[in-house]
Amino acid sequence: MSERSVVPSLLLGLAAVVAAPPVARGGPAPAGRLTVLADEAHLGDGRTVVPARLVIEGGRLAWVGRDAGSPPDGAVLDGRGLRAYPGLVDLRSSAGLPPRPDEEASEVNPSLSALDFVDGSDPALAEALRLGVTTVGVAPGGRAAVGGTFALIKTDDRPLASRVVLERAGLVVTLGNEPAFGNRSPRFAPPRGLHYRRPGNRMGLASELRRAFLSARRPSREDADAAILRRAMGGGWPTQLRANKEADIRTALRLADELGLEPVVVEAVEAHRCVELLAASGAGVVLGPLYEHPRTGLERGEGDDPRHATARLLHAAGVPVALASGPRDRAGRLRDWVVLAARHGLGAGDAVAAVTAIPARLARIQERIGSLSAGHDADVVLLDGDLTDPTARVRAVLVEGRLVFRTDDGPRIAPGPGVVRTSRLEPAHSFRPELAP
Amino acid sequence: MNERHAACRPPVGLTAALLLAAGLSPAAASDERPSRDFAVWAGTVITVTGPELSPGVVVVRDGRIAAVGGPDLDVPAGLFVLHAPDHVLMPGFIEADGSRGLDGTFETRADSSFVRASDGLNPVSVALDDARRNGITTLLTAPPARAAFSGRGAIVHPQGIAIDSMIVKQDACLTMSLAVRSGSRMGHLAQVRTILRGTRRLLDEREQERARRRGREEPPELPPEKQALADLLEGRLPAHVHCATAADVGTCFALAREHSFHVVPVLAPETWRAVDLIRTNHTRVIVGPRLETWERLPDGTTVHVNLPRLLHDAGIPFALTTDPRDIAAQHPWYQAALAVRAGVPRRAALEAITRVPAAILGFGRTKGRIAVGADADLVLLSDDPLSGRAFVEEAFVKGIPIYDRASDEKLRRLLTRGHEPPIMAPESDHPDPAVELEERRRRELESPADAELRELRARWPLPAPEDEPDEDDPADGDDADDGAEIDGDRRSVVGGRG
Numbered sequence: 028m029s030e031r032s033v034v035p036s037l038l039l040g041l042a043a044v045v046a047a048p049p050v051a052r053g054g055p056a057p058a059g060r061l062t063v064l065a066d067e068a069h070l071g072d073g074r075t076v077v078p079a080r081l082v083i084e085g086g087r088l089a090w091v092g093r094d095a096g097s098p099p100d101g102a103v104l105d106g107r108g109l110r111a112y113p114g115l116v117d118l119r120s121s122a123g124l125p126p127r128p129d130e131e132a133s134e135v136n137p138s139l140s141a142l143d144f145v146d147g148s149d150p151a152l153a154e155a156l157r158l159g160v161t162t163v164g165v166a167p168g169g170r171a172a173v174g175g176t177f178a179l180i181k182t183d184d185r186p187l188a189s190r191v192v193l194e195r196a197g198l199v200v201t202l203g204n205e206p207a208f209g210n211r212s213p214r215f216a217p218p219r220g221l222h223y224r225r226p227g228n229r230m231g232l233a234s235e236l237r238r239a240f241l242s243a244r245r246p247s248r249e250d251a252d253a254a255i256l257r258r259a260m261g262g263g264w265p266t267q268l269r270a271n272k273e274a275d276i277r278t279a280l281r282l283a284d285e286l287g288l289e290p291v292v293v294e295a296v297e298a299h300r301c302v303e304l305l306a307a308s309g310a311g312v313v314l315g316p317l318y319e320h321p322r323t324g325l326e327r328g329e330g331d332d333p334r335h336a337t338a339r340l341l342h343a344a345g346v347p348v349a350l351a352s353g354p355r356d357r358a359g360r361l362r363d364w365v366v367l368a369a370r371h372g373l374g375a376g377d378a379v380a381a382v383t384a385i386p387a388r389l390a391r392i393q394e395r396i397g398s399l400s401a402g403h404d405a406d407v408v409l410l411d412g413d414l415t416d417p418t419a420r421v422r423a424v425l426v427e428g429r430l431v432f433r434t435d436d437g438p439r440i441a442p443g444p445g446v447v448r449t450s451r452l453e454p455a456h457s458f459r460p461e462l463a464p
Numbered sequence: 465m466n467e468r469h470a471a472c473r474p475p476v477g478l479t480a481a482l483l484l485a486a487g488l489s490p491a492a493a494s495d496e497r498p499s500r501d502f503a504v505w506a507g508t509v510i511t512v513t514g515p516e517l518s519p520g521v522v523v524v525r526d527g528r529i530a531a532v533g534g535p536d537l538d539v540p541a542g543l544f545v546l547h548a549p550d551h552v553l554m555p556g557f558i559e560a561d562g563s564r565g566l567d568g569t570f571e572t573r574a575d576s577s578f579v580r581a582s583d584g585l586n587p588v589s590v591a592l593d594d595a596r597r598n599g600i601t602t603l604l605t606a607p608p609a610r611a612a613f614s615g616r617g618a619i620v621h622p623q624g625i626a627i628d629s630m631i632v633k634q635d636a637c638l639t640m641s642l643a644v645r646s647g648s649r650m651g652h653l654a655q656v657r658t659i660l661r662g663t664r665r666l667l668d669e670r671e672q673e674r675a676r677r678r679g680r681e682e683p684p685e686l687p688p689e690k691q692a693l694a695d696l697l698e699g700r701l702p703a704h705v706h707c708a709t710a711a712d713v714g715t716c717f718a719l720a721r722e723h724s725f726h727v728v729p730v731l732a733p734e735t736w737r738a739v740d741l742i743r744t745n746h747t748r749v750i751v752g753p754r755l756e757t758w759e760r761l762p763d764g765t766t767v768h769v770n771l772p773r774l775l776h777d778a779g780i781p782f783a784l785t786t787d788p789r790d791i792a793a794q795h796p797w798y799q800a801a802l803a804v805r806a807g808v809p810r811r812a813a814l815e816a817i818t819r820v821p822a823a824i825l826g827f828g829r830t831k832g833r834i835a836v837g838a839d840a841d842l843v844l845l846s847d848d849p850l851s852g853r854a855f856v857e858e859a860f861v862k863g864i865p866i867y868d869r870a871s872d873e874k875l876r877r878l879l880t881r882g883h884e885p886p887i888m889a890p891e892s893d894h895p896d897p898a899v900e901l902e903e904r905r906r907r908e909l910e911s912p913a914d915a916e917l918r919e920l921r922a923r924w925p926l927p928a929p930e931d932e933p934d935e936d937d938p939a940d941g942d943d944a945d946d947g948a949e950i951d952g953d954r955r956s957v958v959g960g961r962g
Contacts, residue, residue, distance in 0.1 A: 150766055154758055157768065299881055303924050319791045319878070320590070335878045339913070344920055363792045366852040371879060372913060417801035417852040 060084045061428060061440065062099035063407060065111040069414070071383040071398030073376035079111055083405040086427040091399050104430065106409045106438045109422055112379065113399050114161025114406030115361060116386040118313050119267075119293055119351040122151035122163050122358040123180065129168030130175070134206065134225050135239040137255035139175030141165045142194050147180075147187030155358035156182040157432055159408040159421045162192060162387075162396055166354070169201035169269055170208060172226065172235050176255065177267065179390060181406070183426040190426075196390050197265035197291070198255065202275040203329050206232055233278055240286045260287045265391060267313070271330030273297040280308045291389050294353070296330030298346075299337045306344040311389040314338055315364050316353035338381065339372035348373075349386035362417075369415035378415050409438065500527040500863030502544045505535070506553035506844065511834040512818050522553060524840040527862035532834055551857060552848055554814075555832050556601025556841035557796040560783040560821035561637075561704055561730050561750045563608045564591040565620070570610050572645070575659045577692035579615035581605050582634050587625050591788040595622040596867040597875060598786070598795050599843035599856040602632065602822070602831055609641035609706035609730075612656045616692050617704065619825055623866040636825065637728070638696050642715055643708035653715060660723045663693040702726040704750070713738035717745050728824055730785075733757035733771045743778045748824050751775065751816075753787035755802050770806035772816065783821035784813075797849035804850055814849065880912040881919075 061083040068079030068091065080094035123145045130136055145165050155163060161182055167174030177199050179192040210225045226232040242248065243256035259266050266288040268279040276292055280301075283290035290310040292298065298305060298312055305312060314337060321331045334340075341348045350364040361382060369378040387397025396404050405428040412419030422437035423430060430440055502524055509520025511532060523531040523539055531537055539545060565585045585605065586592075595603060606617025619633040644652045666686060673683035686694050695701035705716040705727050713735050720727040729735075729742065730750045734757055742749060756770050775782045784800060787793040800813040808816075822832025830839045840863040845854040855875075859867035869875065907915065 150758065150760055153766060154768070302881075302920065306924060317791050319794075320789055333878075334881075336880055336916075340881060340916060340920075343917055344924065360792075367792060370853050370855075415852060417798060418804040418850050420805050420807075 060089070060101035061104060061405075062101060063104045063106055063111065063409075063425070064094055064099070065106040065109050065409060068111040068399055069113075069376075069379050070400060071113040071380060073380055075376075078107070081111065081399060081405070081407060083407075083425070083428045086405055086429075088399060088401055088403050088405050090401055103441050104423070104425075104438055105441065106423065109409040109411055109438065110413065111399065112159070112408045112410060112414055113383040113397055113403075114408055114424070114426065115159045115382045116162045116164075116349075116390070116397055117155065117160045117351050117358065117361050117382070118164040118349060118386045118390060119166060119315070119353055120155065120160070120163040120358050120361075121352065121354050121356060122155045122160075122182065123147070123149050123165040124354060127168075128166075128354065129170035131170050131209070134171050134235055135173040135252070136167075136171055136175050137173050137198060137239075137259075138251040139167055140178065140195060141167050141175060141199075142178040142180075142191060145178060145180060145187065147190075151358050152182045153184070155361075156424055156426070157421060158359045158362055159410070159414075159424060160358060160361055161406040161408070161424065161426050162392075163358070164196065164351070164386075164390065166199045166267065168354070169205040172201060172206045172232055173239060173256075174199040174201060179392065181426055183429070183431045192392060192396065193390070195255075196392075197267055198259040198288075200236065200266055200268045200279075202229070202232065202268060202270045202279055203272060204229075204326075205269075205329075208325070229275070229278070233282065236282060237285070259289075262287065262289060263391075265289045265291045265311075265389060267291045267293050269293040271296045272328075273300040273332075276301055277304065280304060280310060283310065284308065293351070294330070295337070296333050299334045299340050300332070302340050302344045302346070305341065305346045311347040311349065311385075312341055313349045313351045313386065313389065314341075315351040316356045316360065317364050317367055335367070335371035338368045338378075342373055342377055347385050347389060348377075348381055349389055350378075350381045351386070362414075366415055366417045375413065375415050382414075499544075500840070501525050502546060502863070503539045504546045504553055504842070504844070505548065506551050507549045508552045508848070509834060510552060510554045510814060510849075512555055512815055513833040513835055519549060520553065522834060522840075522842070524842075524860075524863045527840050527864070529834060529836055529838050529840050532836060546844075546858075548844055548857070550846070552845045552854070553834070554599075554843050554845060554849060555818045555822075555834050555838075556843045556859060556861065557599045557817045558783075558821040558825065558827075558832050559595075559600050559603040559785055559796070560728075560824045561604055561606065561617075561752075561785050562788070563605055564595055564603055564622070564788055565589045565605050566607060567591075570607050571615065572610050574612040574655045575689075575693075576607070576611045576615050577613035577638055577696075578689040579607060580618065580635065581607060581616060582618040582620075582627065582631055585618070585620065585627055585630070587627055587630060592622040593874070594788055594794060596859060597856060597872060599845070599859050599867075600786075600796060601841040601843065601859055601861050601866070602825070602827070604636055604704075604825055606637060606639045606704065609639055609643065610645065612641060612652065613659065613693070614639040614641060616701070621861045621866070623861055623864070633826075635692070635695070635701060637704045638692055638701050639706070640703045641706045642712040643706060649711075656719065657722075659693070660697070660719070663690055663697055664723060666690060667694060667697060696725050697723060699724075699726065702728055704728050704730050706730045706732075707735050707738075708732050710735050710738035710741075713741055717741065731771060733769060734759075736769045736771050736774055739771075739774045739778050739780070742775070742780055748781045748783065748820060749775065750783045750785060750821075750824065752785035752799060753790070753793050755784070755799065756806075770803070772803035772808050772813070773806040776803075776808045776812050781820045781823070782816055783824055784816045797845075797854055798852075801850045801852060810850060876912065881916050 063081040065079045068076045076093055078094040081088055082090040125144050125146055130139055162179055163182055164177050164179050166177035176195040177197055178194055179196045181190040207227050210227045226235045240256050243253040258264050268290055270276045270279045270292055271294050276295060276298060279290060279292055291313060292310055293313045295312045295314055318333055322329060338348050350368060352358055352360045365378050365382055369375050384397045387393040405425055407425040408421055409423040410419045411422055422434050424432040504522045507519050509517040509522060517534055519535050521533055521535060521537040522529060566581060567586050567589055571579055602621060604617050604619050607615035616635045617637045617639055618631055619636045620630040621632060624630055670683050696703055703725055707713045707716055707729050713729055716727055716729055728750060733754050751771050755772055759767050761767060772782055786796055786799060792798050796817040800817050803813040804810055818832040822828055831841055840860055842860045843856055844858040846857050847854040855869060857869045858865060
């Protein structure tokens with residue numbers, strides 16, 4: 028109660044305010060070689076290496092394998108006692124999204140690029156990084172039937188242009204109720220405004236989509252929109268279709284089949300009702316956000332039958348299942364979905380794959396991102412427990428070989444002989460507010 | 465998991481087993497009170513106030529814990545023993561604040577202190593059903609903090625269908641809110657003070673009246689709508705004060721001092737700057753359902769604050785609450801795990817969902833712990849509570865089972881494909897009764913997960929090794945003889961039903 032005892036307790040208490048150390052600013056990848064040691068490395072495809080050594084050179088993993096105990100040359104990041112995972116990949120994230128992600132000027136906007144509105148300094152990106160997410164997908168909103176293309180970016184603090192993984196990673200299509208919002212004039216009122224003639228229900232929406240894609244096939248169409256749509260129909264470039272109700276998922280797959288798209292069904296709450304169809308069509312599924320109670324408000328009726336078992340059932344049928352936090356939830360929820368997916372029957376290894384290797388595969392960046400193997404980007408997350416353990420905390424994150432986040436008690440880089448560290452972490456701030464009398 | 469469970473437990477649900485032990489048939493369950501004498505032999509017993517026992521034995525007599533010990537504990541002969549070597553036994557989780565069971569609209573008038581949660585309680589509410597499923601055996605439910613004085617909360621056990629059988633304490637708290645909903649904070653607090661002063665004046669007048677009558681007759685009763693506030697100011701009712709910012713915490717304590725009433729702050733994570741003030745006031749607090757916040761400071765750095773960690777470091781006992789609408793935060797163990805992730809020790813985190821809320825609600829000795837003399841409010845978990853995998857297998861209130869996962873249809877449906885059975889049962893492929901019996905036995909022992917898998921494989925068979933489908937184009941319709949079954953299936957599935 029005395030003055031004397033207040034100050035130390037304040038400092039004590041505020042040591043716990045994890046004044047998140049700022050992510051390293053700019054700078055090229057460190058020269059030379061960095062060796063990361065860890066108790067376990069989860070490679071992302073279900074395999075584990077115990078104990079693990081990762082050798083990073085020039086921002087990429089040069090070698091991943093069992094640590095034989097030989098002294099490493101060059102800089103060393105001693106993560107012994109921790110587990111290494113590939114940087115998590117969140118294909119549908121709210122991090123980087125601006126407050127108004129919907130362009131409602133027209134219903135079909137294929138040439139809009141999400142990269143044009145990504146807010147690279149969004150604190151949500153830094154928050155996602157601190158929770159282990161190194162790659163996020165930022166997509167246009169769902170008010171338009173074809174919203175545009177989605178972008179994949181890394182979550183560290185470099186200038187945005189240098190951390191774009193793919194500017195146009197795939198097409199974004201939305202099914203269900205959302206594109207029809209705002210398209211109907213009030214009941215009994217005469218038609219008003221330019222919105223009247225746009226689709227007001229699912230029939231109109233599907234027809235609008237068919238019309239847009241099929242007209243893009245005409246040789247006379249030489250505009251950017253048609254080029255994007257032809258690319259989506261040509262294969263090798265995924266189309267994300269957001270569909271929640273079973274009927275919408277079936278429509279999505281039917282359209283993909285008719286138009287030759289490579290479907291990735293997003294959110295897919297009722298996917299457990301059409302597992303065989305998804306398996307037969309070869310579609311991928313991005314699940315999330317996960318919820319248990321039927322939705323209310325504007326989203327009422329969009330996926331009234333959620334099940335915990337969806338991820339497990341899809342995986343058992345051979346459908347690639349990824350988890351994503353969703354455009355309305357905090358980026359950190361991806362960790363929650365991993366915990367829940369493991370709890371509800373998806374094996375621990377498969378739950379890890381669902382946030383690393385599989386989303387990378389669905390976005391066609393699996394050559395570079397999503398697993399700890401030679402040649403991949405050196406995006407490594409060091410945790411003090413299993414990824415499916417809710418009490419495990421991220422201790423360090425490397426993005427393309429640079430240590431961009433470290434907790435106060437996390438591992439440090441010990442520079443090797445002859446190696447000059449070119450990127451330095453600024454010291455962690457500790458916040459001391461004014462004392463209240 | 466299910467097979468092991470079956471091997472270790474008697475093959476009937478616990479309720480039936482207890483009834484059998486009591487010499488009654490399961491069919492009479494609704495008429496007779498089931499026995500409250502039994503023992504539990506669990507792989508781990510988390511007593512909260514004592515050491516963790518691995519394995520541990522707990523003896524329950526007449527709804528109270530009679531003995532706690534290791535495997536060598538003397539269990540009275542003839543007592544039914546629930547044998548659960550792979551499970552964890554804990555005190556039932558306790559929620560010290562929330563609105564479970566109250567569905568519908570709420571009063572927003574500044575002084576709505578006279579309304580009671582027990583009047584608005586819906587015993588079949590989804591939130592109460594989920595409370596049982598998530599192992600919450602005692603909870604306080606109060607009108608949400610929509611008004612300055614939102615109403616009185618009640619402590620209930622989420623059991624049964626009659627409100628009377630649920631209520632433990634009718635008026636357990638008065639919910640106050642310092643968070644402003646409309647208008648300015650100054651106006652809001654002026655209103656709060658006006659209401660409190662008005663009540664204090666009424667009470668003073670009543671005292672003067674009593675003195676004037678010199679004890680010969682009682683002065684007239686207070687108007688009923690002032691009863692809750694009178695209880696507050698005379699110390700019979702604590703206030704649960706919802707604080708949204710650090711300033712609200714200061715105001716909360718200032719009001720409590722000014723008007724002499726007992727407060728329990730209910731904290732949003734944005735109140736983290738007031739932690740030291742809370743410490744100097746020596747009070748228990750309630751946190752949640754949000755536990756963390758991110759703030760950007762003027763110098764550009766971002767702080768990530770986990771309030772339970774701050775409170776623990778300052779030595780303040782805190783209770784965690786849940787969010788019934790969130791798939792993860794509805795579980796008390798999940799909230800405890802978030803606290804552990806930020807560095808709160810395991811023991812303190814588990815206390816925050818058992819012992820501390822019990823103390824806040826006034827049941828510090830009888831609930832929230834496994835110790836001799838405490839109520840047998842127990843929860844049996846399938847795994848360690850902080851592992852992230854735990855499901856509640858059984859829950860008891862005073863020795864009476866209120867939840868049994870084996871008979872939980874809703875959870876079973878959530879965890880499986882759970883389609884409704886067809887109206888017309890299909891013709892059996894096995895007319896031979898012996899084979900049918902064998903089939904039926906095999907299906908009974910099969911877990912739901914295996915059943916799903918078997919169903920899926922039957923409908924979507926993998927190609928036999930010798931007929932590998934064409935690597936280049938498995939869906940090529942021209943190869944009529946190659947994987948015809950697969951191809952035909954696909955055509956009919958995609959083109960037909962939709």
